[in-house]
Amino acid sequence: MRGELVESSVNMPDDGLVRRVKALACTAPLQALEDNKGSLGRVDARPYHMVELALHTIDQVAMAMDFDRGAEHAKVIDQVSHFAAVQVPEQRGHEHRAVAEWVLHKLINIGTLDRGFTWTYGRVDAEGDYSRYDFDFKLLVEHSTSDGQVYLRVTDEAINVLVGALDTDVESAQVAAEYKLEHLITRGRLEDAKLAAEQARYRTVQYGEYLRQYLDATRRDVRTVDWEQQVPTLLEEALEHIEARYRHESAILTNITEHRDGARDARKKQQAAGLVDIVRDCIHRHMQLQTRIQGAGALFREEQDRQQFSGPPQRAAVDVFNQVLVPLLGMPIGAAVVPVADFFRLGVAPAPPAVTSLNTLAARLLTVRTEHSVYAGAVPVPDVRQDADPPRFSEEDQRIARKLIDLAVDETRALSALLSEARAYGSAVERLVLRDAVHAFSPALSETMLRGDSSVLLAVPVAEEIDSPSLAGDELLVSRVRLAAPEGEWDDDGSGDEEFDE
Structure with a gap:
């Protein structure tokens, strides 16, 4: 009976297994940094801990981004260079910066076509068949603003790498993190409370990123976003989330401030001060999120009016791949000849006629033809002066x-x-x-x-x-x-094993 139970469970779909495999896939680029740090030829990167530098890079980008902008490349590299200098103080400044740039470029995945990562995983379907799929993800992406600046932003997968989970519900994770934070502060475990506060802040950033994606999709096309059910529900839940979190974080901030002011240990006072900064940053981000939520309805109405009254496109675009190539590949050759000929006949611009009137035709017919000379004309004499630079060494x-x-x-x-x-x-x-x-x-x-x-x-x-x-x-x-060759080891033609004495 037990053997049958195990066999039946193996053949059933396991979503938990897939989630854990995806979670490991998000950490694979970080582990690859550690394995490939020997390829950084101009710097001895062996003493550096690349996984820590990568996590620190993602952390800096996540903390610098807001709704409109992200993190600047130069500032992120400066911050990571400081952390690299703490890891390996005996190296020089330009070596720390080279390592920081290398880590940032690897997280962006510069050098690939779509700058993304791919991980192949397996999944058992409802029929018990095992199939393989590709999980495409990114950690850091580059976004351009209206003023032409390029900024870095973190993806959901990158935030999940920081907090150690994948596809976690934002609201439940935020509530759990803040109750955990309150409990740790009450017990005086400020070091663990700092980690919990940072995780709560990451979830706040992720919540704001979801809303930003909806608003960006609305600006592109209102029809792609469900403003009848999905988005209003999200906005209502977000407002409740902000109200509860603001009240909770204000109480936590008061508690931490009392710990900071009443602590006699310098380390405890420093830890409490760091927690105060983190919680204040969380409150500031909640205020930014509330401002965006309040303006979301007005943005929807503006975009709806703009896109509705802008009119249809003046010329319909043709999807050559899906509307022409794919149907033609499934047709016999005889049946495909006529559509192909019509496509090229309609797609190629007509050539204007050389003669457009009777007067033009008569003028051309009455024009006296001139005899061209058999010679091409005067041959120009090339300038053969030596303008090259003189040799460097005489x-x-x-x-x-x-x-x-x-x-x-x-x-x-x-x-x-x-x-x-x-x-x-x-x-x-x-x-x-x-x-x-x-x-x-x-x-x-x-x-x-x-x-x-x-x-x-x-x-x-x-x-x-x-x-x-x-x-x-x-x-x-x-x-x-x-250089000398031992006797007897030279062939008649002068070849053979050669040795030399230094």
Whole structure:
């Protein structure tokens, strides 16, 4: 009996399993940051905790956005750079900023076509069949305003990543979070209360985002939004939500203020002060939400009048894919020829006739034809002046540089000494010597052996700074090393295994 029960439950649809899989999918981009931080070649990103930086980035965007605007890229990068500096204080400032920019671009998913993430999951339908679906989501999106500015906004999935849930009812989550906050404050657990207050604020942001999406859809097309049942119910529930939350948060604010003023421990006083700021921000956001709700009805009536009296479009647009291509692909070739010909005949503009009247025709017929010359005319003389820039290094500079760097076999010179000698001939010779020394740091040994050279120039670093007024870095020892092949390992044609002695 138990085995039959387990088997029957496996074949039944499990919405809870799908919700948990989607919740894990929203955290996959954050985990990918940790796995791929080695790809940030210009900065050593191994000491950074990328998941923490990603959560901090989403947090900064969520707290900066309101109904009209979002977070600015530069300010978000500055805030995340400060957090990165706290993680790895031994790194330099530009490295923290490079890591912050990389994390932000990965959360936006710059480089993809739609800048979104896709996660494939499975679902058991009512018949017991297992099918796979794609879950498309985004974490941070870019929105442009009327003045041409581009701002960042968080999506519902990003907020759910912050609070650790997916598709949670906004109202019930808000009530539960605030009762939990009140209980923690009463018990004096201010550290846990701070986390609960932040979660309540995230839910407030999400509630406002829902309303903003409805209003934006109304501005585009009133018919796409249900203003008869759905939106009025939402507005009524939102007003009740604001009234209850404002009363509740005001009481919480009074309680926190008493904890802050009466605390003797400096840490408790600082935690209480941080809670006061968070709850005040929640009250401010509720006031913004109330203002938008009060203006929602007027916005609907304005958009309804504007869209109703703007008139139908002057020219009906044709959906080429759904109205032309898809039906034609399902038709036989013989039956599809006539619709295709009609489409191109009607879609291509007619060519105007060359002759539009009898006078034009008579004038053309009576025009005397002129004999064209067999020659094309005078051939222009091209300007072959040399306007190219002169070479940067003269032949004399190159000759002197080769002479200085051409060391004898087993002779070793410090790069500082070579540059000091080259500096006497000018900066061009110095740069040529430096170039050859840098190439000698990683010489192409295989090509040297194939050319049959008996020696190669080699440079190795030493544990001291280079002595040069214009350069900084490690000192290099430059030497010419003999290349030799052991006896018996050369073939008759000169090929074979090659070895060299340094």
